[in-house]
Amino acid sequence: MTARERTVDEDAVRRYSEAVSNQARQILEEALRLPLDERADVAAELLRSLEEAESTLSPEEVQRRWAEEITRRANRALRGESAGRDANDVLTSIESKLQRR
Numbered sequence: 001m002t003a004r005e006r007t008v009d010e011d012a013v014r015r016y017s018e019a020v021s022n023q024a025r026q027i028l029e030e031a032l033r034l035p036l037d038e039r040a041d042v043a044a045e046l047l048r049s050l051e052e053a054e055s056t057l058s059p060e061e062v063q064r065r066w067a068e069e070i071t072r073r074a075n076r077a078l079r080g081e082s083a084g085r086d087a088n089d090v091l092t093s094i095e096s097k098l099q100r101r
Contacts, residue, residue: 020028031042054062076082 031039034042057065073082077084
């Protein structure tokens, strides 16, 4: 399967994009079709932009935002919208992907 033939996990896109704009949803769908190395570059740049924005916030604001995010994630889990994954399974998957590089 080539990078262009990679299918988009429509359920994942729906779960993570229900509360965002159509533009953000379209960007996500396109980004998920990129080859792995390009997706990693895009993800790194997005994370860097968040870190830069966060560095301008007061420690209290950062703490408040993290508390909101934790609450949001906990509520999703309690409603059954996010089943989560076993930590050992996640680590095994990551190790496997790194070994294939």
